[in-house]
Amino acid sequence: MNLEETPREHAFREEVRDWLAREITSIGTFERFADRLEADRRLAGAGYLGYHWPEQFGGGGGTPNLAAILDAERAEAGVPASSSPSRFGINLLGPTLMVHGTPAQQHEFLPPILRAEAVWCQGFSEPEAGSDLANVQCAGRLEGDALVLEGSKVWTTQAHEADWCFALVRTDPKAPRHRNLSFVLIDMRQDGIEIQPLVQLTGQAEFSQVFFEGAKVPLAQVVGEIGEGWKVAMTTLGAERTFAQLSRYRQYEAEAARIGDMLRALEPETRDKWLERYGRARADLTGIRNLSYKITSLATAGEELGALTSVTKLWWSTTHQRLVELGYEIAVEADLEVDLWYRLWLESRGETIYAGASQIQKNIISERILGLPR
Amino acid sequence: MDFRFDKDERDIIDQVGLTLRRHLRPARLLDDASVDGAWRALAEDGWIHAGLAAEFGGAELPLAMVAAIGRESGRVVAGDAYTNNAVLLPALFAGAGPEALADFAPGFLLGDGRGLAPQGGDGEQSSWCFGAEPGFAAYEIDGGRLVRYPAGSWELRGPAGLGLAIGAVTLRADAEPDLTVDATPFDPGTLAAANVVHAAGLVGLGETALADTVEYVGQREQFGGPIGRFQAIKHGLAEVAVWLEVAWNAVLYAALQPSDVAVSIAHLQAVEACDAATRAMVQFFGGIAMTWEHHAHLYVKTAQLSRFRFGSTREHALRVVGELSTEAVVL
Numbered sequence: 011m012n013l014e015e016t017p018r019e020h021a022f023r024e025e026v027r028d029w030l031a032r033e034i035t036s037i038g039t040f041e042r043f044a045d046r047l048e049a050d051r052r053l054a055g056a057g058y059l060g061y062h063w064p065e066q067f068g069g070g071g072g073t074p075n076l077a078a079i080l081d082a083e084r085a086e087a088g089v090p091a092s093s094s095p096s097r098f099g100i101n102l103l104g105p106t107l108m109v110h111g112t113p114a115q116q117h118e119f120l121p122p123i124l125r126a127e128a129v130w131c132q133g134f135s136e137p138e139a140g141s142d143l144a145n146v147q148c149a150g151r152l153e154g155d156a157l158v159l160e161g162s163k164v165w166t167t168q169a170h171e172a173d174w175c176f177a178l179v180r181t182d183p184k185a186p187r188h189r190n191l192s193f194v195l196i197d198m199r200q201d202g203i204e205i206q207p208l209v210q211l212t213g214q215a216e217f218s219q220v221f222f223e224g225a226k227v228p229l230a231q232v233v234g235e236i237g238e239g240w241k242v243a244m245t246t247l248g249a250e251r252t253f254a255q256l257s258r259y260r261q262y263e264a265e266a267a268r269i270g271d272m273l274r275a276l277e278p279e280t281r282d283k284w285l286e287r288y289g290r291a292r293a294d295l296t297g298i299r300n301l302s303y304k305i306t307s308l309a310t311a312g313e314e315l316g317a318l319t320s321v322t323k324l325w326w327s328t329t330h331q332r333l334v335e336l337g338y339e340i341a342v343e344a345d346l347e348v349d350l351w352y353r354l355w356l357e358s359r360g361e362t363i364y365a366g367a368s369q370i371q372k373n374i375i376s377e378r379i380l381g382l383p384r
Numbered sequence: 385m386d387f388r389f390d391k392d393e394r395d396i397i398d399q400v401g402l403t404l405r406r407h408l409r410p411a412r413l414l415d416d417a418s419v420d421g422a423w424r425a426l427a428e429d430g431w432i433h434a435g436l437a438a439e440f441g442g443a444e445l446p447l448a449m450v451a452a453i454g455r456e457s458g459r460v461v462a463g464d465a466y467t468n469n470a471v472l473l474p475a476l477f478a479g480a481g482p483e484a485l486a487d488f489a490p491g492f493l494l495g496d497g498r499g500l501a502p503q504g505g506d507g508e509q510s511s512w513c514f515g516a517e518p519g520f521a522a523y524e525i526d527g528g529r530l531v532r533y534p535a536g537s538w539e540l541r542g543p544a545g546l547g548l549a550i551g552a553v554t555l556r557a558d559a560e561p562d563l564t565v566d567a568t569p570f571d572p573g574t575l576a577a578a579n580v581v582h583a584a585g586l587v588g589l590g591e592t593a594l595a596d597t598v599e600y601v602g603q604r605e606q607f608g609g610p611i612g613r614f615q616a617i618k619h620g621l622a623e624v625a626v627w628l629e630v631a632w633n634a635v636l637y638a639a640l641q642p643s644d645v646a647v648s649i650a651h652l653q654a655v656e657a658c659d660a661a662t663r664a665m666v667q668f669f670g671g672i673a674m675t676w677e678h679h680a681h682l683y684v685k686t687a688q689l690s691r692f693r694f695g696s697t698r699e700h701a702l703r704v705v706g707e708l709s710t711e712a713v714v715l
Contacts (some may be wrong), residue, residue: 289701293649300633303387376618
């Protein structure tokens, strides 16, 4: 057990930091999708996109430790993996295709992901299939050598920017639950697809409801067997929950430092009443860092992560909500940056809902870690 | 970076846990003979001085391993004796020089002392003694001197009716020290290490409280099935499990990098986790946990009395915010 970087890790951190300063920070503030995509393409050119992918699939074969360093440095430079347009391809679809894709599918779809040429979105959730993902209703009806889609998907992040969507569709209305779904790759640039952005609490529209009316998926774009989509999707969800969260830690630390700046602007006697809560919030943030270290170390040693990823999801989402709540209250008191903290407060409400709601994570923890009955 | 114990380290930790559990189970906590047995077994196997330098007879285990042993000690609800004997007393002996060590060391290395441990670095006598048992020597700091009182010359005076061997150590009127040496106050490093091992013990205590509660709600049937199937209970215990995981990681981080901030974070989170675990235990066991018919009360009391050692949560939170605080924090 140790926290020291090896010389190789240290050199890699320096190399990445220099490269990011040289090639990335000049692009802009990364508020625009186009800027973030440009950053992805430059990262791809240097081999930093899919750095942790195995070499046989064109990746960098980086160890979990090196990938974690890259993740943290990207966050510092303003291009965290969590806001990268390529994240659905790199983190979710890529690892899924490596396990379940045919050689032809791997050959066709993996390289464009690594070059940030194909932007992907994820089509799992539906109006009636949120936490109960297996209740997918969007139909894929077999016609000739293609599936014809009827139905809709919801909460689809960056749907209006995406070239492709990987999705679960119901291909056999009569088969039992978990045996009636197929995992498909949908070309988003075709007729029969309508995208309706959903305006969020903040007034922005990062995700949409997507309606399919006759859009087609050639059978060559079904991953795994027809009817085996649930199994394929489990690999995707497993991939979703395995990343370390160092980039989040860096991002939230920066927000905490901003709260510190607001506190400094207050008179000492007003400031003091906030300090205990602020100290606790900062303490709790380090839990994200430590969990990331643990996940990375276990992954490096090839040990099972179990439900540790659920612990991590629950922790970062609730900790960040507490931090932002504090920031908002102090902003009002100090009359500084109220708009910013109000927006962050609204935004952070979603964090305990998406990527597995807190209630689902608690079910997983209580059943898989504690062994309580279902 | 490798933020996990490897197999060899885990084997050592498991062995300590087995030794402790062989002698000490919560139901026997009030049985002096069991406590003595566990403590002496720990000493005989060399775990008490595992963290000491080789020149003092120790195995020089790193602080993370000493913390892991402290966690095992917490898991059998052994109070804070491990922190006292493994970290604080050796530091005093080391400061007192080789002659003092020759006089003192054999006794405590054999488990002969698990007594009075000072709270801070100011040399004042402690008002609380953690895990002191009749039959052992008590040590105290008195005006820059370290003194030892033999068994029988002091008594433990706890808050009335607590039923737990935690309380104020009070010397009898005729008590005479049998050894006295000059001692140096604890240096900051020693206090940091003690705080880390103390926090580890709190995590261990919380883990046992959680494990007992999980076992109980899996067996206790109401409304036609085990109550552990209800989400109200599952989610409450899941939250406790998350706190304990986070707290244990904070302890390990502080053990590897014992800065003031890291140590304070470990303290804050261990207190929070242990508090959450023992409160949940009482709530989910229900009425029986409000009585002496069940051992839950021992866990709760140990948690509540231990949490104030080595500084309050407010002091630690202020240490985390650093220069923003105008309040001087002296732990």
